[in-house]
Amino acid sequence: MSHITFSDVEVTYKTGLVALRGATLEIPRGQFVVIVGLSGAGKSTLIRTINNLVVPSRGDVAIDGRSVTKAKGQELRKLRSDIGMIFQTFNLVKRSSVLRNVLAGRLGAVQPLRGVLGLFPKTDVALAHDCLQRVGIPEKAFVRADTLSGGQQQRVGIARALAQEPSVMLADEPVASLDPPTSHAVLRDLKRIAREDGITTIVNLHFIDMAREYADRIIGMRDGLVVFDGTAAEATDAVFEAIYGRPIDEERDLRGRS
Amino acid sequence: MAVPDPATAHATPLKPGFAARLLNWSTWAVIAALFVVSVQQTGFGFDGLAEGAVDFARFFRRLAPDWTALPQIWAPLIETLQIAYLATIFGTLLGLPLIFLASNNTTVNTPVMVVARSILTVLRSIPDLLYAAILAPILAPGPLPGVVALTIFTMAVLAKLTSETVESVDPGPLEALKAVGAGRHRMIMYGVLPQISATLTSYVLYIFEINVRASVVIGLVGAGGIGNLLNRYLSFFDYGGLGALIIVVFFVVLAIDSLSVWARSRLI
Numbered sequence A: 001m002s003h004i005t006f007s008d009v010e011v012t013y014k015t016g017l018v019a020l021r022g023a024t025l026e027i028p029r030g031q032f033v034v035i036v037g038l039s040g041a042g043k044s045t046l047i048r049t050i051n052n053l054v055v056p057s058r059g060d061v062a063i064d065g066r067s068v069t070k071a072k073g074q075e076l077r078k079l080r081s082d083i084g085m086i087f088q089t090f091n092l093v094k095r096s097s098v099l100r101n102v103l104a105g106r107l108g109a110v111q112p113l114r115g116v117l118g119l120f121p122k123t124d125v126a127l128a129h130d131c132l133q134r135v136g137i138p139e140k141a142f143v144r145a146d147t148l149s150g151g152q153q154q155r156v157g158i159a160r161a162l163a164q165e166p167s168v169m170l171a172d173e174p175v176a177s178l179d180p181p182t183s184h185a186v187l188r189d190l191k192r193i194a195r196e197d198g199i200t201t202i203v204n205l206h207f208i209d210m211a212r213e214y215a216d217r218i219i220g221m222r223d224g225l226v227v228f229d230g231t232a233a234e235a236t237d238a239v240f241e242a243i244y245g246r247p248i249d250e251e252r253d254l255r256g257r258s
Numbered sequence B: 001m002a003v004p005d006p007a008t009a010h011a012t013p014l015k016p017g018f019a020a021r022l023l024n025w026s027t028w029a030v031i032a033a034l035f036v037v038s039v040q041q042t043g044f045g046f047d048g049l050a051e052g053a054v055d056f057a058r059f060f061r062r063l064a065p066d067w068t069a070l071p072q073i074w075a076p077l078i079e080t081l082q083i084a085y086l087a088t089i090f091g092t093l094l095g096l097p098l099i100f101l102a103s104n105n106t107t108v109n110t111p112v113m114v115v116a117r118s119i120l121t122v123l124r125s126i127p128d129l130l131y132a133a134i135l136a137p138i139l140a141p142g143p144l145p146g147v148v149a150l151t152i153f154t155m156a157v158l159a160k161l162t163s164e165t166v167e168s169v170d171p172g173p174l175e176a177l178k179a180v181g182a183g184r185h186r187m188i189m190y191g192v193l194p195q196i197s198a199t200l201t202s203y204v205l206y207i208f209e210i211n212v213r214a215s216v217v218i219g220l221v222g223a224g225g226i227g228n229l230l231n232r233y234l235s236f237f238d239y240g241g242l243g244a245l246i247i248v249v250f251f252v253v254l255a256i257d258s259l260s261v262w263a264r265s266r267l268i
């Protein structure tokens, strides 16, 4: 049973550039999917159609059969509250406390007046602390977000997404700003939590080894097209070379050097 | 809600050599021409100034403060401060929503943004003294027109100071909040306000300083407060009272400015 369904999704930006050329995919519940491809291949675009931050010019994305693409206003916000997202640059409110950043994950769900006044129910605050516990930084709740290291900030990002109690997790190059050991630690956390909660997770990554290590399924993109879709075992070096259009270097990092 | 592209959000800096090209001979010629025309048309002359100086010296000697006027001064002085205080609060409360509507990252849609920007442009272009002069007869002279005039003035100055502040906030947190499913108000509350609060507080204190001074002056055109008393002393040739008033106002304004400057220096 498909959890996320892409039906012939095409994205044309205002500039006229076609960033996604008809993607049709079915992603089952709980799958850990890694998307690989050169810079500009359309990975971020694909991921952002899932929560409608990018609006497809054709086709449809649905979660549990409900169209995210066609949803508007309150309905769209409700669908988004079920989809967590973490970012390469973490996107925290730097001057706010860690706890407040995590509580922001409740903003799609809290009562209207409460959200405006800045009051969160006790259960939300407890949940936020719980999320920080799960990403391993419970003691950081009351410090300012910008005093944390990169790895810790990304954990706050994950905690914020977890506070949504989402069924889908999107991660757009979540470890591109982190060093390799921290990257692995963050990806391990992400994978463990996805397992425990049965969260369908879609991650953009640049490193072949990481993609193979964590992915249940790898999707390769090139010039707005899905050019590979298979298991980690099927994604051989030859497959990666075809996706990236060039040989694998010794660092096994296929980030586009543009 | 559009999140600005960080690559294009910043204005292009001035090209080097711009100042040099601006200050070529033709610019100097225009400045000189305007100077000559202005001197002739205003009748500005140093003999006039000299006469004025003599008058001023005579006037100044009579300004020896009459401290028995003090009890008369306090009530309108406090009224002046209250006018400035209320106007600062009302102006901020009314101005902020307008500023958010006028900023491309927090507006509702483009037509609303254009309307909000137009309103702010109009507000900004009218001097505060003019608001007070127009409003005083309409709203019955007294503190009310003063509050209304300075409220509008506060909105205008705040808009001028903060429009860029709102548009230049880090768009990352806003995108994250949007992804969470937060609506516009929550994005402003949790994404924008924490980023601008220090700057905003500093601007509001600064505007309060300006409002204290402005509320002294607008009293002259009938908008209540100490300016009213100032007007009375002037028209009854009560120079002793005038002297006391000027000294009191000087020290009160100085105290408020210093306090505000101190508070602002601690904010950023």
Ligand SMILES: Nc1ncnc2c1ncn2[C@@H]1O[C@H](COP(=O)(O)OP(=O)(O)O)[C@@H](O)[C@H]1O
Pocket (backbone or CB within 6 Å): A013, A014, A015, A017, A018, A019, A037, A038, A039, A040, A041, A042, A043, A044, A045, A046
């Ligand atoms: N907001 C936008 N407006 C116009 N073009 C865009 C926008 N976002 C991305 N693009 C373009 O779409 C293409 C795909 O971008 P993206 O999805 O970010 O690729 P990736 O994440 O794989 O690097 C690129 O050519 C990029 O320049």
Ligand SMILES: [Mg+2]
Pocket (backbone or CB within 6 Å): A040, A043, A044, A045, A172, A173
């Ligand atoms: Mg990208």
